[in-house]
Amino acid sequence: MRHVKVARALAAVGFVWSAISLPFGWPQAAQAQNFQTSAPTAILIDAGSHAVLFEKNADELTAPASMAKTMTAEVVFNEIKSGRLNFDNEFMISENAWRKGGGGSGGSSMFAKVNTPVRLEDLLRGLIIQSGNDAAIAIAEGVAGTEDNFARMMNERAKQIGLSQSTFRNATGYGHPDQKVTVRDLSKLALHIIETYPDLYKMFGEREFTWNKIRQQNRNPLLFMDIGADGLKTGNIDESGFGLMGSAVQNDQRLIVVVNGLKTAKDRANEARKLLDWGFRAFETQQLFAEGQVVGEAQVFGGNKRSLPLVSRKPVRVLVPRGESERVTARIVYTGPLKAPVQKGAEVARLQVNRGDMQALDMPLYADEDVQEGTLSQRALDGLLEFSTGWVRRAFTSVIEGI
Structure with missing residues (x-):
């Protein structure tokens, strides 16, 4: 499990992050x-x-x-x-x-x-x-x-x-x-x-x-x-x-x-x-990310870049009970590492937002940049990493911290 550090972006919307979750489900x-x-x-x-x-x-x-x-x-x-x-x-x-x-x-x-x-x-x-x-x-x-x-x-x-x-x-x-x-x-x-x-x-x-x-x-x-x-x-x-x-x-x-x-x-x-x-x-509606704001990153295999910024095509908003402070978590889910080349605008991941155990939002995320196929040496290095660490394509979950 990899961690994407975007706590400040989440904290900016005014959520109160608590280790104690209220019994929240719709x-x-x-x-x-x-x-x-x-x-x-x-x-x-x-x-x-x-x-x-x-x-x-x-x-x-x-x-x-x-x-x-x-x-x-x-x-x-x-x-x-x-x-x-x-x-x-x-x-x-x-x-x-x-x-x-x-x-x-x-x-x-x-x-x-x-x-x-x-x-x-x-x-x-x-x-x-x-x-x-x-x-x-x-x-x-x-x-x-x-x-x-x-x-x-x-x-x-x-x-x-x-x-x-x-x-x-x-x-x-x-x-x-x-x-x-x-x-x-x-x-x-x-x-x-x-x-x-x-x-x-x-x-x-x-x-x-x-x-x-x-x-x-x-x-x-x-x-x-x-x-x-x-x-x-x-x-x-x-x-x-x-x-x-x-x-x-x-x-x-x-x-x-x-x-x-x-x-x-x-x-x-x-x-x-x-x-x-x-x-x-x-x-009431709370906004987590603005349209086009980078939400997180995805790992890339065999490309000229090792990571790819991910964005949403519309504002990321969730509903919360008025006057209540709820535990909200978000994660990026994709099958990866992504294999280069990746075209800008391609749907490559999903953003899932939960309040407690209830999923409040599930929406697509898109590549914010082009990733070209890497040089021979870059591809060889990724291949070596895959061989030595078992870095194979699998379901990745990137946890957006801010709880």
Whole structure:
């Protein structure tokens, strides 16, 4: 284990480094501040650091209801970003889509007319704003031929973006015994959409949409509260209870909340808002390193330099409970020594920041300089060191001191 001396950089941000750690983990921190929620399953994350601020049964499998439409939207967003679809594509409202998801079906609908073509842009708004089941089925059939084929696309994309515990069986969120998600996965999905499709994500914040001369408001109650909310989606079926995926921004900080299993629409709105209000109030951001500031170094093998400075492409910030002094540690992890040549800007390591036993941040670090292949004598010296000391490529952990 090698030590990178950057204690002064860490101390400069005002952390109190103590040999005695408070019992800090995100759930324990929430309990210590007496925060409780009646939601059976819930999670609150900070979008900037990806840190979990609160969780309750976050890995319990539950039915997503119409929150599954967020996965439907992600598949379409990905097709648009890849150039395979565009807003002007038209999909037919089949009799199947009309009967299962139209106005007479008893569920939410955009009230599209049977056997008529509808532009994809309008179908997306019908899906996201009005939670239209007819829109969801029409999209699925238009993209993949059948809803079953589209569900397979949903599961493939879910795996690709890291939703490890969730399974989708339809585009609408209608009840199915095998269609299950976790609130942790839904929070990952929300964060992925916000970060990957910032322009398309704006649809989730539109408050109303009119189609077929019927004006409907967005079903997300957070949008109509003065809390900076701009997304995402609600859901409710008998198997799930009332659920909500939400996101809000205050003072340049974005939080994402997911709750599920509430008894009423009012309960889900209240509990989601309580979590967001608490998150914005109870935590504050501390900056560890500025954008482009050298965080540490990595060893290099066979190069014209023996070490390489590492930087982050954005400020390194973590959330800490307001008024509390917590033990914070950080480490640089990479497989090394790095083998020359190394190009400036290459991702070569990761910075992991912990508060107590809970990981608060995990982000990439990049080479701040070019490292050319060394001279014959330099390579020979490194080879001799490898032979004599066992200095082989392995997982390195560089501990950033300052505890």
